[in-house]
Amino acid sequence: MKVLVIGKGILGSSIYHLLKERGHEVSVVESGFRKFPPTLIHSLLLVGKDVELSILSKEFYVKHNIPLKSFTSYTLGKVSNEVVNKWLSLGLNVEEKYVEWLRDKAIIGYGTDSLVQIRKLIDSVPKISGNVSVEVNDNKLRVTLDNNDVTSRYDIFILTAGAWNTLSINGLRLPLKSYYCWSWLTLNRNSLLDKVFIYDYELGYYSRPFMGIGLPLSIVGDGDVIECSPFDKKIGDKKAVEKAESRVGKLFPIYRGEGYCEGTPDMRPIYGEITERLYFAGGLDGYGAEIGPGIANLLVKYILEGEKDSDYYWRRFNGVTDFKIGKEPHEL
Numbered sequence: 001m002k003v004l005v006i007g008k009g010i011l012g013s014s015i016y017h018l019l020k021e022r023g024h025e026v027s028v029v030e031s032g033f034r035k036f037p038p039t040l041i042h043s044l045l046l047v048g049k050d051v052e053l054s055i056l057s058k059e060f061y062v063k064h065n066i067p068l069k070s071f072t073s074y075t076l077g078k079v080s081n082e083v084v085n086k087w088l089s090l091g092l093n094v095e096e097k098y099v100e101w102l103r104d105k106a107i108i109g110y111g112t113d114s115l116v117q118i119r120k121l122i123d124s125v126p127k128i129s130g131n132v133s134v135e136v137n138d139n140k141l142r143v144t145l146d147n148n149d150v151t152s153r154y155d156i157f158i159l160t161a162g163a164w165n166t167l168s169i170n171g172l173r174l175p176l177k178s179y180y181c182w183s184w185l186t187l188n189r190n191s192l193l194d195k196v197f198i199y200d201y202e203l204g205y206y207s208r209p210f211m212g213i214g215l216p217l218s219i220v221g222d223g224d225v226i227e228c229s230p231f232d233k234k235i236g237d238k239k240a241v242e243k244a245e246s247r248v249g250k251l252f253p254i255y256r257g258e259g260y261c262e263g264t265p266d267m268r269p270i271y272g273e274i275t276e277r278l279y280f281a282g283g284l285d286g287y288g289a290e291i292g293p294g295i296a297n298l299l300v301k302y303i304l305e306g307e308k309d310s311d312y313y314w315r316r317f318n319g320v321t322d323f324k325i326g327k328e329p330h331e332l
Ligand SMILES: Cc1cc2nc3c(=O)[nH]c(=O)nc-3n(C[C@H](O)[C@H](O)[C@H](O)COP(=O)(O)OP(=O)(O)OC[C@H]3O[C@@H](n4cnc5c(N)ncnc54)[C@H](O)[C@@H]3O)c2cc1C
Pocket: 006, 007, 008, 009, 010, 011, 012, 029, 030, 031, 032, 033, 034, 039, 040, 041, 042, 130, 131, 132, 133, 160, 161, 162, 163, 164, 165, 168, 181, 182, 183, 257, 258, 259, 260, 261, 281, 282, 283, 284, 285, 286, 287, 288, 289, 290, 291, 292
C-alpha cells in the first residue's frame, strides 16, 4: 500500500515505522510549523487504558532505539486505590511513603517515569517538506501538497498534523481544538530537582528534570491552557512556578518553553477513519510522548485489520465538535 502521512510529529513518525516494518511504502510530509525539544516526559503512572498505551509506547521506543532515561517520581495528593492497584497489578514499582524533603506522603515510582529523547524519533524519519491541505466534500476526497493535487498518487492518507489538524482539513469538523501551553525552566537551589519528577496534585503543578544530571535547573508547569489557533501568539503566566515554590522553595523562572497542542471534549486522544482512504489521529494534548506510539499502534491495527478500540475511536463523541477545552490532565 502507498501511504502519505501528513505531519512528522510523534504520531506521524511512529506510524511511519509501524507501517514501514509491515512492508508498506510510506512517505511523510512535514510543513515545519513545529519545533521539538530534545526530551519529553514519558510516564507510566496514568489512568485507565492509558496505562497500557503508555507501556506500548515505551516498548516502541526501546524497539526503535529511542533512548529513555528514568528518574524516581513523587506523586502527591489523592490518588484512588483503584488507580494504585492497577499500577501494582501491571507490575509497576510504586510504594507510598512519607518523604522528608517534600514534607508530605507521596507515591514513589521507581523506573516508572523517564525523559524520552523524542527528537531522535522525529529525526529517524525521512521527510518531504511541504504543506498539505485535505478537502472532504460529500465524502469525496481531495489532497493537495503545496497546491499540487496528489489524491491519486497514494492509496491512503493519514492526517497527524497535531494542533494544525483542524486547519489542514476543509469541509468537515472534527472533535478537536487547538490550544497554547507552556512550562518554565527554573533555576533553583536544590540540584535534586534535576533528578526527580514531581506530580503534585495537591498544589496543582508538575516538575521534571531539565538535563537529568544534577544541574540547579528544573522545568515546572501546571497544565493550564489557552484555547487558540496555533498561529496566535500568547504569553503564559508564572502561576505554576508560584505553586511549586510553596513545596520546593524559591525558584527563578528563566525561560518559558511553549507551543501548541490539541484536545478533545474529554482530553483523551482519538483516531479513526474520516472518509474512504482518509484516516487520522490526534487530541494527544500534553501527553503525546506518553501514549502517542500506542495510539499509532491502534490506528495501524484499524487500517490493516479493521480492529477498533471504541474507547479511543473518534465517533465516541456522537458528532459533538463544539466544546470548551479543559485543563491538561497531565498525568492523572
Ligand atoms: C511546550 C510543550 C511541552 C510538552 N511536553 C510534553 C511532555 O513532556 N510529555 C508529553 O508526553 N507530551 C508533551 N507535550 C505534548 C506533545 O508534544 C504532543 O501531545 C504531541 O507532540 C502531539 O503529537 P502529534 O503527532 O499529534 O502532533 P505533533 O507532534 O505536534 O506533530 C504534528 C506535526 O505536523 C506538522 N504539520 C502541521 N500541519 C501540517 C500540514 N498542513 N502539512 C504538513 N505538516 C503539518 C507540524 O509541523 C508537526 O511537526 C508538550 C507539548 C508542548 C507544546
